[in-house]
Amino acid sequence: MITYVLRRLLYSIPVLIAASLLIFFSVSAMGDPLAELKINPLLSKQTVHNIEQRNHLDKPIIVQYGYWVKTAVTDKFGSPLLIPGEHIWNDLRRVLPHTLQLIFLSEIFALIFGIGIGVYSAIRQYSFFDYVATSFSFLGFAMPVFWLALMLQIAFTDIFIKWHVRIFYTSGLSSENPGSGIHFWVDRFQHLALPALTLMVLSIAQYSRFMRASMLEVINSDYVRTARAKGLVERRVTLKHAFRNALIPLVTVSAINFGALIGGAVITETIFQLDGMGPYFIQNLFSRDTYAVMAWLMITATAVILFNLIADILYGYIDPRIRYE
Amino acid sequence: MPDPILSIKDLTVDFRTEDGVVHAVNHVTYDVFPGETLGIVGESGSGKSVSQLAVLGLIPQPPGRITSGEAYFNGKNLLTMGKKDLRRIRGGEVAMVFQDPMTSLNPVFKIGDQIAEAIHAHNDVSNKAARSRTIELLKLVGVPTPERRYDQYPHEFSGGMRQRAMIAMAIANEPKLLIADEPTTALDVTIQAQILEVLKKARDETGAATILITHDLGLVAEMADRVVVMYAGKVMELTDVRTLFEAPRHPYTVGLMDSLPRMTVDEEWLRPIPGQPPSLISPPPGCPFHPRCFLSNGRERCREEEPPLRPLGPDGHVSACHFAEELEGQQSKQVETPVEAAGSKG
Ligand SMILES: Nc1ncnc2c1ncn2[C@@H]1O[C@H](COP(=O)(O)OP(=O)(O)OP(=O)(O)O)[C@@H](O)[C@H]1O
Ligand code: SF4
Ligand SMILES: [Mg+2]
Numbered sequence: 001m002i003t004y005v006l007r008r009l010l011y012s013i014p015v016l017i018a019a020s021l022l023i024f025f026s027v028s029a030m031g032d033p034l035a036e037l038k039i040n041p042l043l044s045k046q047t048v049h050n051i052e053q054r055n056h057l058d059k060p061i062i063v064q065y066g067y068w069v070k071t072a073v074t075d076k077f078g079s080p081l082l083i084p085g086e087h088i089w090n091d092l093r094r095v096l097p098h099t100l101q102l103i104f105l106s107e108i109f110a111l112i113f114g115i116g117i118g119v120y121s122a123i124r125q126y127s128f129f130d131y132v133a134t135s136f137s138f139l140g141f142a143m144p145v146f147w148l149a150l151m152l153q154i155a156f157t158d159i160f161i162k163w164h165v166r167i168f169y170t171s172g173l174s175s176e177n178p179g180s181g182i183h184f185w186v187d188r189f190q191h192l193a194l195p196a197l198t199l200m201v202l203s204i205a206q207y208s209r210f211m212r213a214s215m216l217e218v219i220n221s222d223y224v225r226t227a228r229a230k231g232l233v234e235r236r237v238t239l240k241h242a243f244r245n246a247l248i249p250l251v252t253v254s255a256i257n258f259g260a261l262i263g264g265a266v267i268t269e270t271i272f273q274l275d276g277m278g279p280y281f282i283q284n285l286f287s288r289d290t291y292a293v294m295a296w297l298m299i300t301a302t303a304v305i306l307f308n309l310i311a312d313i314l315y316g317y318i319d320p321r322i323r324y325e
Numbered sequence: 326m327p328d329p330i331l332s333i334k335d336l337t338v339d340f341r342t343e344d345g346v347v348h349a350v351n352h353v354t355y356d357v358f359p360g361e362t363l364g365i366v367g368e369s370g371s372g373k374s375v376s377q378l379a380v381l382g383l384i385p386q387p388p389g390r391i392t393s394g395e396a397y398f399n400g401k402n403l404l405t406m407g408k409k410d411l412r413r414i415r416g417g418e419v420a421m422v423f424q425d426p427m428t429s430l431n432p433v434f435k436i437g438d439q440i441a442e443a444i445h446a447h448n449d450v451s452n453k454a455a456r457s458r459t460i461e462l463l464k465l466v467g468v469p470t471p472e473r474r475y476d477q478y479p480h481e482f483s484g485g486m487r488q489r490a491m492i493a494m495a496i497a498n499e500p501k502l503l504i505a506d507e508p509t510t511a512l513d514v515t516i517q518a519q520i521l522e523v524l525k526k527a528r529d530e531t532g533a534a535t536i537l538i539t540h541d542l543g544l545v546a547e548m549a550d551r552v553v554v555m556y557a558g559k560v561m562e563l564t565d566v567r568t569l570f571e572a573p574r575h576p577y578t579v580g581l582m583d584s585l586p587r588m589t590v591d592e593e594w595l596r597p598i599p600g601q602p603p604s605l606i607s608p609p610p611g612c613p614f615h616p617r618c619f620l621s622n623g624r625e626r627c628r629e630e631e632p633p634l635r636p637l638g639p640d641g642h643v644s645a646c647h648f649a650e651e652l653e654g655q656q657s658k659q660v661e662t663p664v665e666a667a668g669s670k671g
Contacts, residue, residue: 126387222428225383229423230443230494231416234408244433319433320478 001316004323008312012305019301020072023294024065033057033081033290055081055291068294077295082287088295091280096299098173099269099276101188103261106196107203111254114207119246121208122215123238133208140205149198149271156194168193171273195272199265203257210253214246221245248319255311259304263296329356329397330502330534331380331419336394338372338379338558341387345606349375351558352393354634357502362528362535364549364566366542366581368602372558373538374424377504380404381419382411398502417447420495422524424507426487430479436490437463437475443497462493465530466523485516489523496527503533510540521548542585546570554578557603557613560634564642574637574644574652576620612647620648 032038034057037048052058056067071078076089117137121130153170160166169175169191178187218224219242227241228234266278277296284292316323338350350372357363365373378384380396380403396403398419403411423429431439440462441455450458456475463471466489479487488508495503508524509517521544528535537548545552545566552569554562554577562575573579580598600617603609609616615627626647634645646652 220385222423222425223431225378226423226429226491226494227431227442228383229381229415229421230497231412231414231446232442233412233446241431241434245431321432321480 001323004316005313008309012309015305016302019305020069020298021065023297023301024068025061027290027294027297028061028064030290033288036288037082051081054084068291072295072298077298078291080284080289080292082289088292091292092295092299095276095280098274099262099265099278102192102195102199102265102269102274102276103258105189105192106199107254107258107261109196110200110203110207113200114204115211115247115250117204117208118211119215119238119243121212122219122246125216130212133212137205137209140201143201145198145202145267146271148201149195149268152194152198153271166190170194173274192274195265195268195274198268198272199261206257207250207254210250211246214249215242218242218246244318248315251311251314251318255307255314256304259300259307262303263300327359328400330359330399331357331536332395332397333376333380334395334397336376336379336396337392338375338384339390339392341390342606347605348608349389349558349605350379353555353558353560355553355560355563357534357536359501359534360532361550362537362548364545364552365536365538365555366540366545366552367555367561368598369540370602370605371555372605373555374506375558376555377421377506377536377538381415381421381504383415383421413447416443416495416500417498418500419502419504420498420500421504421506422488422491422495422508425511426484426491427511429491430482430487432479435476435478436482436487437477440490440494440497443494447498458497459493462497463490465496466490466493466527467519468493483516484512485520488512488516488520492520492523492527496531496533499531500533502536503528503531504536504538506538507540508537509544524548542581554581557608558605559613559645560643561614561646562642562644563634564644565640568640568642572653574642574649575646576618576652577614579652580617580619612645620646620651624648 034048034052037043037051056064059067076087077092078088080086080088117133121127121133124130156168156170167190171191173188173191174184175187175191178184215238219238221242223245224237224242227237232241263277263281265276266282268274269276269278270282277300281293281296284296333356334354336350336353337348340347340349353372353376355363365376367373375384375389379389379391380398382403384391391404394404398414401410403414406414430436437456437459440459441452444450444455444458448455460471460475463474468474468486468489474482474486479490482490488511492508495505505524509520512520524535524537525548527533535548537544539545549566551563551565553560554569554575556577561577562569562573564574569578570582573582577598583596584598598617603613603616609628611626611628611630612618612621612632615621618627621627624647630647632645632647634643635649636643637649
């Protein structure tokens with residue numbers, strides 16, 4: 001198992017390098033990041049020239065890549081293009097944990113509910129529960145994220161106005177005085193609950209459908225029949241023999257989901273005004289801060305690779321055929 | 326005669342599929358007596374597996390449905406008993422070995438644990454006791470270095486070794502009835518012989534009655550005491566193995582024999598039964614075998630009247646053919662007749 005993990009780790013190195021090349025060259029290909037500054041009448045040629053020099057933008061692109069990698073490694077992505085005194089990493093270090101908190105909250109519940117609903121739908125195929133679950137998951141797929149987010153905001157604002165109880169907050173990450181320790185986290189939970197719920201709906205729909213399909217496939221397999229034929233109680237047949245095998249494909253799907261959400265909860269984070277990865281990316285994209293965008297993409301890519309690695313390790317844990325291959 | 330250990334009466338199993346209702350098993354009746362080996366032969370799709378799975382409640386429902394019948398095991402009807410009671414019998418007094426050892430073991434659990442699980446399901450024993458019993462069983466079925474093999478996963482076992490493990494699992498609780506569903510079909514010829522020996526040993530060790538499902542008449546000749554011949558989900562003929570080979574009384578049985586390679590005759594070609602197995606969704610009217618039968622000669626009765634399973638003598642020989650008596654003393658012709666039939670069909 002250890003060699004398996006080490007090998008997977010080694011595999012991720014070239015992937016990471018390829019990702020960095022792709023990110024750097026495709027963002028650079030978007031055009032001259034200083035184009036707007038150059039036509040800005042308020043900036044002198046000298047100022048623009050200084051910015052160009054400081055960021056080695058006058059050098060050939062491959063050399064630029066070299067400088068960029070060097071800065072990324074030694075100086076944690078360095079400074080934004082336009083604000084030399086700041087540090088990109090300071091921003092990322094602030095927004096990334098917020099996004100991670102949101103995603104873990106939403107995905108962990110989504111996995112629990114999705115798997116539960118999927119498994120139960122499969123063992124009670126075509127039952128009333130199954131039909132209800134199927135309908136709800138299609139609703140979940142069809143519902144626009146922004147609409148759901150707004151509905152939740154309206155509902156919980158109304159509750160607050162009518163009954164003066166604050167169950168969940170409808171925007172921001174913390175109250176003005178969130179306190180510390182447990183109080184801080186309870187407050188944070190109250191703020192993250194609605195955006196997490198928003199993200200969760202789609203994930204639950206996805207996971208439950210997926211789990212149902214993979215459970216149904218496994219339930220009719222020969223080895224599940226063997227488990228039944230040896231006289232195991234039905235609960236053990238489904239929850240041990242079938243479940244473990246049905247879980248294997250879900251590992252990949254949820255790993256992809258985790259990775260994608262790191263960069264992708266843009267709409268939800270914006271509507272709920274969370275200071276997360278999504279709004280950070282949008283802001284820097286609009287201000288054409290090339291280096292901030294690259295840093296963001298790099299973090300996102302690393303997260304995707306990391307979650308794939310975790311998926312591979314879980315895979316190896318669940319399925320011995322992979323572990324020993 | 327002693328009381329039968331398993332008595333199947335009028336068993337009928339359907340599958341509802343998109344193409345229609347598949348009549349997989351139709352009004353099947355036979356007994357299995359303690360200690361005997363009953364062979365079940367028939368072409369692919371004739372309902373051999375389904376009839377056995379139905380008895381143990383292992384038919385996927387839906388699409389499957391048991392529409393009639395009883396299956397008495399030691400006097401208790403398996404088809405109507407409660408889930409709990411049936412569970413106790415499965416893998417306990419009645420155990421099954423399946424056709425494909427490559428897919429019949431769970432790929433994510435250790436072989437030994439899968440066998441030990443069968444022991445735990447029926448006995449209140451410690452993990453340690455179950456483990457040593459499992460190792461004993463693995464040794465019995467000829468798995469070398471069983472202590473080490475216990476902790477391996479199915480993908481580390483060859484097909485033959487997996488089937489040995491399956492047999493070990495089946496005999497773990499000393500069953501009174503062992504159902505082996507084509508236990509050697511998926512294996513290499515050399516391995517087949519070994520597995521057969523293991524199966525014999527397992528049978529002799531436990532004294533279990535055995536139902537051996539197979540395509541292979543050679544296997545039947547070697548292992549079985551009595552034989553059920555199935556076609557289109559129906560019993561065509563049932564008799565003791567000697568009579569089956571020496572005096573078959575159903576044209577389908579005769580056809581099966583003739584499709585066997587013979588050591589005594591210098592043949593260049595095997596003689597398969599002409600035509601295809603019938604559709605189980607809309608089986609032919611009358612005798613299900615009539616489109617392929619060399620004896621029928623287009624007789625109306627074969628096309629219109631379904632032949633009942635009827636006794637042909639005092640010794641329990643039964644056949645479902647209107648003209649079974651015409652086969653008397655015809656063994657010498659067996660080799661030629663089906664070919665003529667095939668030839669005349671063009
Ligand atoms: N789950 C199922 N759904 C639909 N039809 C089924 C199902 N299981 C079996 N059948 C049908 O029932 C019929 C009898 O199948 P069965 O497996 O008993 O044949 P068999 O005699 O064991 O053949 P083989 O020698 O190939 O194992 C076949 O026509 C098959 O298509
Ligand atoms: S009843 Fe007729 S068709 Fe059927 S086996 Fe006998 S002779 Fe052949
Ligand atoms: Mg079969």
